[in-house]
Amino acid sequence: MAHLGRREHRGKGLLVVLLLAAVTGGGVAAWLGLRQGPLPSVAISSDRPAVGPATRVTARFAEPQRGLGGVRLELQQGERVEVLGERTFPRPGVLGGARTGETALEAQVGTRHQAWLQEGEVVVRAVAERAVGYLRSAAPVIVETRLPVRLHPPRLGVLSKQHYVRQGGVGSVVAQVDPAAVRSGVLAGTREFRSFPLPGGASGQVFVIYGMPWEGVTAADVRLFAEDAAGNRAEQAFVDLFKPVARRPGSIEIDDAFLQRVVPSIVGQTPGLDASGSLLDQYLRINGALRRAILTQLGELCAKSEERFLWEGPFLQMPNSARMAGFAETRTYRYQGRVVDTQTHLGLDLASTSRAEVPAANRGRVTFAGWLGLYGNAVLLDHGFGVATLYGHLSEIVVEAGEVVEKGQSVGRSGTTGLAGGDHLHLEVFVQGLSVDPAEWLDAHWIQDNLASKLPLPPPTRSRVES
Template identity: 45%
Template sequence: LKPDAPGLGRRTPVRVAATADGRGLARVRLEVVQGDRVHVVADKSYEPRPAWAFWGPRTERAELRAEAGADNVPGLKAGDVVLRVVAERAGTWLLHPAPVVQELKLTVRLSPPTLAVVSSQHYVAQGGAEVAVYRVGPTSVRDGVRVGDWFFPGYALPGGGAQDRFAFFAVPYDMSDGTKARLEAEDEVGNLIELPIVDKFFPKPFPRDRITLEESFMSRVVPEIRAATPDLSDRGSLLENFLAINREVRAQNAKVLADLAGRSQPRFLWKETFLAMPSGKVMSSFADRRTYLYQGKEVDQQFHLGFDLASVQNAPVPAANAGVVALARYFGIYGNTVVVDHGYGLMSLYAHLSTASVTPGQEVARGETLGQTGATGLAGGDHLHFTMLLQGLAVSPNEWWDAHWIEDRLVRKLGAALAFTPPAGESGKRPKASGKKAGAPKKAPPKKAKPKRR
């Protein structure tokens, strides 16, 4: 008899396993007992082996899964309760075994943790980030901000009290209503409290782009990526292999990034504005909605979740801020890639590198060279694909490049917890747009790269 929590809440999952030899099981029943009230939450009977047979089908082992709590047990109140499982074994003509009974004493808890928002003016744009400071009650075991399918966990506020917490959160690039974001706290039996957290939301239309797939491009990138992705099966044609990479490998890469966030260090590893690539021209922007065409027909659509920044070929790529290298390897659609952890689920990603000069676990300083730009992965030419990640979700780098945004949106709420010191003259410094359609080749001297869209 194993409940999934140390008590009962609104709907606590319970697992029961029973075994019997001889003719096998006849019946298993799960009851909730409080005072003189008994409520059956699960009851299942089984067909035993015939009493006259020495062999034949029987149920030697059975498992029941049920939920027990205030939502499905009428009149259940906070306080002591007993979970009881009754297992009956099939008897014989002469023997009728008594039921086996097992009981477990628990406590019913129906009140969620207390939760209070401490910070104010939570203004967030579509594809952008924010931070919330709040206080939870002592019964909370999980807290953070939920935005659609994304959950952004809370952390202990550095220098704060025992119940003081904060959470970075973001509204995904593909969510047009950020007001549904909720700050939440949950206790160990699943009692949940939710509070609205977004004061102002700014929807943002992202650019759309159309990319014509050419045989020469696919012939170059597909074999490279397939060679580095041995579990990707051959789909029979160049186009189908490209689409498998653009869809399946892209999704696999996204999952790895989300998993990577779970190992982010719970401390601030940075204290300055995030750097953009020096002299990098913006060739494609964050969250461009790309439509892929082949022989005049639409074959795929994907979001471009970062900035494509172009300089000279094999340009040095600096770390946007201090941190610890979380990933440095060939990484699917991104080619040679470095991911730097900046703490509390915040990371930066540098893709399509020709070479990487760092290794996982290595501490890097702001501006330290991580590698050189290149055209590995799904890249049409030499450039850097750069993005910021929050719990694995790509968010707009524009905000993190802006010292004013960091001071106004983060430092004002976090206070001394974030020892931010913006470098002189770098407030609001961002890469310059190329003035051309996203991803179009750039006119440059012969030694310059001609970046193309990924």
């Protein structure tokens, strides 16, 4: 700053001469504008509206005409000032030279980085100085933003009791959350399940239906959480009993006849899928990369869930069907005697007669009806609050996206489309995009003990006989 002041002073010798010239040519104000150039533009933004543990603050500076001389980002609370970032730029040479027309400074603000911060308010200050010239004033441009500082996590309390959950299964919890919380839910490993306001509940009462990922998560990794706008986070363990489930091995033999039946059909109906290499190469891409892409697509579809219970009572299993393969069967795929792939089966395979009528497992809205890669012809039903069911390998679909189907109403017929060895229904249940064990949802006792005992589920109103 001292340096810039001197520069300004030295310019004054020429000022008088030029002032005379300028008065004849135009207004003084216009001349001053020409001499100083436009003011640098300075803008401060932050990724959170408040400061807590860590808020990212960004200052953007621009002076495209003559360039910037230096920029600085400061944090102030009370008397204390901390320089968060600073940059100076070399003065362009007499014959011109590189000018810095724009730049940005970014810093983390919060107790993780400035342990001295206290509740209250901070000032974030961005200072821009213009490149110095003989005729230029270098008065800095200063922009300030005030952000509230909040250091206490939101209050969080568990209201429900008896939280039992199995590996790959589902649990529910009811909680009281501080009004300051902007986000709350259940964290299970790296998966986050959002909360919803409890229907009929008091202010701040929320509930979460969450899934336990099949792999790598135990009760210690499951916590209720609430976060405020400043990023202060409260977490609380609540699972009373966690039941690990043994991995079920499975083996699938792949032969050329199978590859010839399924691969060209899936490739032909999946635009953009890499169709190079042998049938086995293509099959492995379908079972690997395409499987993951489809799960991402399903996650997006599941995110558009209605905020009401569309379903009631236990979910229906396809009538007169046998359970052929269960949830989380870890399948080893063999081709000509060697292991070529391993995948975990995340649904329930149900076989009846071929082209059997497939009923909606419960009341829901059709969110997808059509071709879905390895699932073949498939229907996805949203049952509300993040719960969805998928019906795969159908030979025929009789519903359309958007319509509401009743429990037991046909969605289509079983078949062999997609990656299916024989005629069967692949039933998959999702909770906020995570595949969970469908067997729980088919069990009236499980529904009663784990969901109905905690949540205000709609009472069964229909007298439909559940076969």
